[in-house]
Amino acid sequence: MTTRPGGDAAENGGEGTHGDGETARGRNETAEERADRQWQDLMQEIRVVQTGVQILLGFLLTVVFTSRYESLGSTDKGIYVLTVVLGSLATGALIGPVSFHRIVAGRRIKPETVVWASRLTFVGILLLLATLTSALVLILRVATDDAIVPWLVGGVLAWYLLCWFALPLWARGRYTAKGGSGGSAGRDGG
Numbered sequence: 001m002t003t004r005p006g007g008d009a010a011e012n013g014g015e016g017t018h019g020d021g022e023t024a025r026g027r028n029e030t031a032e033e034r035a036d037r038q039w040q041d042l043m044q045e046i047r048v049v050q051t052g053v054q055i056l057l058g059f060l061l062t063v064v065f066t067s068r069y070e071s072l073g074s075t076d077k078g079i080y081v082l083t084v085v086l087g088s089l090a091t092g093a094l095i096g097p098v099s100f101h102r103i104v105a106g107r108r109i110k111p112e113t114v115v116w117a118s119r120l121t122f123v124g125i126l127l128l129l130a131t132l133t134s135a136l137v138l139i140l141r142v143a144t145d146d147a148i149v150p151w152l153v154g155g156v157l158a159w160y161l162l163c164w165f166a167l168p169l170w171a172r173g174r175y176t177a178k179g180g181s182g183g184s185a186g187r188d189g190g
Contacts, residue, residue, distance in 0.1 A: 035110035057087040086131040093124030
């Protein structure tokens with residue numbers, strides 16, 4: 001089974017010209033069926049992330065209207081503004097795939113839509129990481145001793161990086177490598 005012409009493994013959610021791992025385990029689907037499945041998977045993933053980002057952004061937008069905001073120093077106000085901007089950018093990136101799909105719907109470019117939506121989602125996740133880190137810095141600066149803030153933020157950031165990137169990349173390498181128990185085509189093909 002092949003992917004669209006010119007596509008590579010990174011663009012196709014881990015798929016290459018040899019299949020996506022699912023195919024190696026017996027899934028027999030056309031490129032259109034695969035794109036439809038990938039689109040549904042992506043929309044489920046985005047629903048989870050969007051909810052958290054929208055709640056966080058909604059909370060952040062209200063902070064400026066509280067009496068406590070006025071007592072913040074200029075550094076903390078700067079961190080707040082940065083956090084709101086990052087949250088807004090994350091929201092935009094994570095809502096982007098829906099808009100993208102609406103604008104190109106019916107044009108028979110679902111595989112390309114999946115690729116671009118995946119990219120936007122990944123950028124949104126990176127922006128969410130930055131938003132959460134920045135929000136944590138601000139909250140901990142206000143709530144605790146400044147000396148421990150870098151340690152606490154560093155620990156939480158390391159946890160995010162482990163959960164969101166290191167473990168998935170480890171599993172991807174372990175279970176898609178040649179001879180691995182995943183049975184897929186290897187690193188070059190997915």
